[in-house]
Amino acid sequence: GAVVSQHPSWVICKSGTSVKIECRSLDFQATTMFWYRQFPKQSLMLMATSNEGSKATYEQGVEKDKFLINHASLTLSTLTVTSAHPEDSSFYICSARDMQKPWGATYNEQFFGPGTRLTVL
Amino acid sequence: GEDVEQSLFLSVREGDSSVINCTYTDSSSTYLYWYKQEPGAGLQLLTYIFSNMDMKQDQRLTVLLNKKDKHLSLRIADTQTGDSAIYFCAETGGMDGGYQKVTFGTGTKLQVIP
Numbered sequence: 001g002a003v004v005s006q007h008p009s010w011v012i013c014k015s016g017t018s019v020k021i022e023c024r025s026l027d028f029q030a031t032t033m034f035w036y037r038q039f040p041k042q043s044l045m046l047m048a049t050s051n052e053g054s055k056a057t058y059e060q061g062v063e064k065d066k067f068l069i070n071h072a073s074l075t076l077s078t079l080t081v082t083s084a085h086p087e088d089s090s091f092y093i094c095s096a097r098d099m100q101k102p103w104g105a106t107y108n109e110q111f112f113g114p115g116t117r118l119t120v121l
Numbered sequence: 122g123e124d125v126e127q128s129l130f131l132s133v134r135e136g137d138s139s140v141i142n143c144t145y146t147d148s149s150s151t152y153l154y155w156y157k158q159e160p161g162a163g164l165q166l167l168t169y170i171f172s173n174m175d176m177k178q179d180q181r182l183t184v185l186l187n188k189k190d191k192h193l194s195l196r197i198a199d200t201q202t203g204d205s206a207i208y209f210c211a212e213t214g215g216m217d218g219g220y221q222k223v224t225f226g227t228g229t230k231l232q233v234i235p
Binding site for chain 1: 166222
């Protein structure tokens with residue numbers, strides 16, 4: 001159980017185009033999903049926290065008009081990279097929390113998707 | 122903000138023990154985690170420890186926590202080639218805006234030599 005999928009797994013696009021990445025919780029409901037960005041040989045950097053039915057909360061330094069996040073249902077969150085540029089090339093990873101487990105009752109486990117590699121030419 | 126540091130690389134021979142170290146700065150950490158990331162894949166939670174514990178053992182994995190020194194370690198006994206991956210230390214502290222953020226370390230690449 002607790003599987004998170006991402007689609008696509010790898011995308012190549014031209015500079016100036018927009019790319020949408022999907023994150024789905026397959027066998028559980030997730031009120032909260034997180035989007036991370038990982039540069040080569042570097043740690044995961046939290047970009048934003050996405051709560052179902054409300055606006056995402058972005059981390060400092062992350063442009064919300066550049067990285068549009070939508071969490072329209074309890075099993076799907078999307079990240080759209082608008083007007084992508086080569087510097088946006090990265091590995092984007094999402095994670096999700098199981099809404100059946102409240103914050104304080106467990107070890108705050110997040111289930112991670114396999115990641116999406118974005119290459120902008 | 123919170124900071125989590127790890128050494129970048131560790132190489133061990135198959136069958137030996139591996140010890141991956143991590144230091145953190147957040148004194149309000151509640152849970153500390155070890156994640157494994159294989160090439161091109163997402164993160165897999167290996168184990169976690171609550172901040173009021175000193176040690177946790179799970180099969181070949183032993184986690185040691187020194188809260189005074191803010192030092193966390195992961196020991197892998199009888200390391201196998203399948204253990205080759207990047208290992209991330211992570212911590213989560215108090216609530217921030219209604220939810221708990223997880224801060225990840227820089228990752229340690231473990232290379233197991235057959």
